[in-house]
Amino acid sequence: MVYSSVQEWDKWMDGMPEELKSSYERFKRVSDVLTVEPEPKVGQTPKEVIWTKNKAKLYRYQTTLKKTNKVPILMIYALINKPYILDLTPGSSLIEYLTNEGHDVYLLDWGTPGFEDRHMKLDDYILDYMPRAVKKVLRASDAKEISLLGYCMGGTMTSIFAALHPELPIRNLIFMTSPFDFSDAGLYSNWLDKRYFNLDKLVDTVGLVPFEMIDFGNKLLSPISNTYGPYIGLMDRVDNEAFVENWKLMQKWLNDGIPFPGEAYRQWIGEFYQENKLLNDELMIRGRKVQLSVIQANVLNIAAKRDNIAAPKQVEPLNAAISSKNKTFHLMDTGHVSVVVGRKAVQETYPLIANWLTENSK
Amino acid sequence: MSQTKLFDPFTMWKDIYERTEATWGEVIQETLKKESFSEGMGQTLTNNLQYQELVTKMTEAYLKQVNMPTRGEIASVASLIVNLEGKVDDLEEKIEEDTLKNELGKEIGQLKKAVTHIDKKVEKVLEMLEELTTKPGPSAKEKQ
Numbered sequence: 001m002v003y004s005s006v007q008e009w010d011k012w013m014d015g016m017p018e019e020l021k022s023s024y025e026r027f028k029r030v031s032d033v034l035t036v037e038p039e040p041k042v043g044q045t046p047k048e049v050i051w052t053k054n055k056a057k058l059y060r061y062q063t064t065l066k067k068t069n070k071v072p073i074l075m076i077y078a079l080i081n082k083p084y085i086l087d088l089t090p091g092s093s094l095i096e097y098l099t100n101e102g103h104d105v106y107l108l109d110w111g112t113p114g115f116e117d118r119h120m121k122l123d124d125y126i127l128d129y130m131p132r133a134v135k136k137v138l139r140a141s142d143a144k145e146i147s148l149l150g151y152c153m154g155g156t157m158t159s160i161f162a163a164l165h166p167e168l169p170i171r172n173l174i175f176m177t178s179p180f181d182f183s184d185a186g187l188y189s190n191w192l193d194k195r196y197f198n199l200d201k202l203v204d205t206v207g208l209v210p211f212e213m214i215d216f217g218n219k220l221l222s223p224i225s226n227t228y229g230p231y232i233g234l235m236d237r238v239d240n241e242a243f244v245e246n247w248k249l250m251q252k253w254l255n256d257g258i259p260f261p262g263e264a265y266r267q268w269i270g271e272f273y274q275e276n277k278l279l280n281d282e283l284m285i286r287g288r289k290v291q292l293s294v295i296q297a298n299v300l301n302i303a304a305k306r307d308n309i310a311a312p313k314q315v316e317p318l319n320a321a322i323s324s325k326n327k328t329f330h331l332m333d334t335g336h337v338s339v340v341v342g343r344k345a346v347q348e349t350y351p352l353i354a355n356w357l358t359e360n361s362k
Numbered sequence: 363m364s365q366t367k368l369f370d371p372f373t374m375w376k377d378i379y380e381r382t383e384a385t386w387g388e389v390i391q392e393t394l395k396k397e398s399f400s401e402g403m404g405q406t407l408t409n410n411l412q413y414q415e416l417v418t419k420m421t422e423a424y425l426k427q428v429n430m431p432t433r434g435e436i437a438s439v440a441s442l443i444v445n446l447e448g449k450v451d452d453l454e455e456k457i458e459e460d461t462l463k464n465e466l467g468k469e470i471g472q473l474k475k476a477v478t479h480i481d482k483k484v485e486k487v488l489e490m491l492e493e494l495t496t497k498p499g500p501s502a503k504e505k506q
Contacts, residue, residue: 116440196404
């Protein structure tokens with residue numbers, strides 16, 4: 001019945017002026033994209049789980065492909081959003097690109113925390129999960145050394161991990177839009193001001209910090225363009241199928257967030273955003289002082305010019321804090337997410353990382 | 363002759379968005395930077411948390427009254443499983459490390475090497491035997 005009335009409506013529209021007809025077609029297409037069409041597939045690069053712990057999973061990618069690079073790479077993701085942004089879709093996937101180039105790629109996916117994980121601290125992730133994952137990777141690939149790649153907060157965690165584990169054979173470290181200096185975190189510094197932001201009350205009340213709250217903070221950075229912009233863009237370019245596909249992929253990822261374990265959030269906001277302890281050698285992880293100067297591995301530190309989540313001024317100071325002889329700071333003309341997906345990422349970021357890894361793994 | 367344009371809600375929406383962004387974008391950004399904004403946002407959050415805390419307490423009290431587990435109680439069961447899994451993982455790690463270190467492993471490795479060595483030698487002997495059997499015997503002339 002509904003179908004027939006839609007058909008009748010369509011028929012009636014055929015007799016209307018061209019301009020009105022095209023406007024109607026556009027409306028129909030937009031509403032189809034938003035309500036009828038299924039969600040796009042993500043994370044399609046073949047993988048197998050080689051280790052699990054609580055909600056975390058360690059994946060190894062394209063195991064059947066020949067690995068020409070002898071140093072495996074382990075990707076460490078943030079505790080915000082899901083890691084499939086690193087393997088969004090064929091042709092726009094850092095993981096697919098690296099594996100096709102002969103790199104042995106692993107990813108540590110933290111999974112979606114449940115209420116029982118509300119007491120998890122950064123200490124637990126850094127000292128209980130990451131060392132185990134590194135050992136598993138070394139065993140699975142039968143390698144003597146390892147490369148680590150941290151994206152966003154995952155990079156910050158990776159730097160702490162590397163500083164606390166000088167005994168592990170970490171040859172290369174890649175940081176992608178990871179904040180290290182929180183002395184000026186833009187608008188976040190204002191909003192998370194100790195005097196107004198009741199961090200302890202928040203964590204004590206909610207236990208797990210809901211994704212919607214973190215998302216609200218990110219959207220508030222540029223409220224009009226972040227809230228309405230995507231829909232205006234869709235409406236404007238709905239005739240372009242490639243654009244629509246990308247739009248759906250990005251919207252899926254942006255709205256597919258995970259909650260943040262309360263205790264880890266307390267540390268992340270309190271000790272990083274409010275007190276900037278990492279860069280000042282004041283951060284303590286399970287009673288151990290974190291000193292970035294301990295890091296001696298080769299470092300590629302990537303920042304994005306248009307990043308308002310981890311601005312270049314928050315990323316760059318790492319290079320001065322570490323002792324590595326081989327360290328590069330690379331500034332990309334992208335945003336926080338477009339550094340890893342999209343045309344620019346495919347053309348610049350992927351080859352940059354693949355070549356740097358190959359060069360530094362010989 | 364002027365042409366009358368038909369009403370297009372999408373174009374109107376886009377137009378409103380662009381004008382709003384151009385006119386208000388900067389003003390909003392300035393507002394977001396203000397200390398009073400942070401203060402207001404903090405106050406709103408605290409009020410919401412107080413309300414949420416009240417609702418949680420009331421829900422927990424009700425669940426206890428009707429003999430139903432609370433979210434915290436279910437989570438503590440899950441924690442027991444997580445802890446147990448953690449212990450299994452520790453054991454697995456220990457076994458893996460022990461296996462790697464184990465002298466027996468080394469001996470098996472040496473044994474494997476020796477077997478491979480013998481295997482190669484047998485292979486060689488077989489090849490030589492085959493050569494001998496397939497080689498044509500000396501001709502009658504040679505025999506004389």
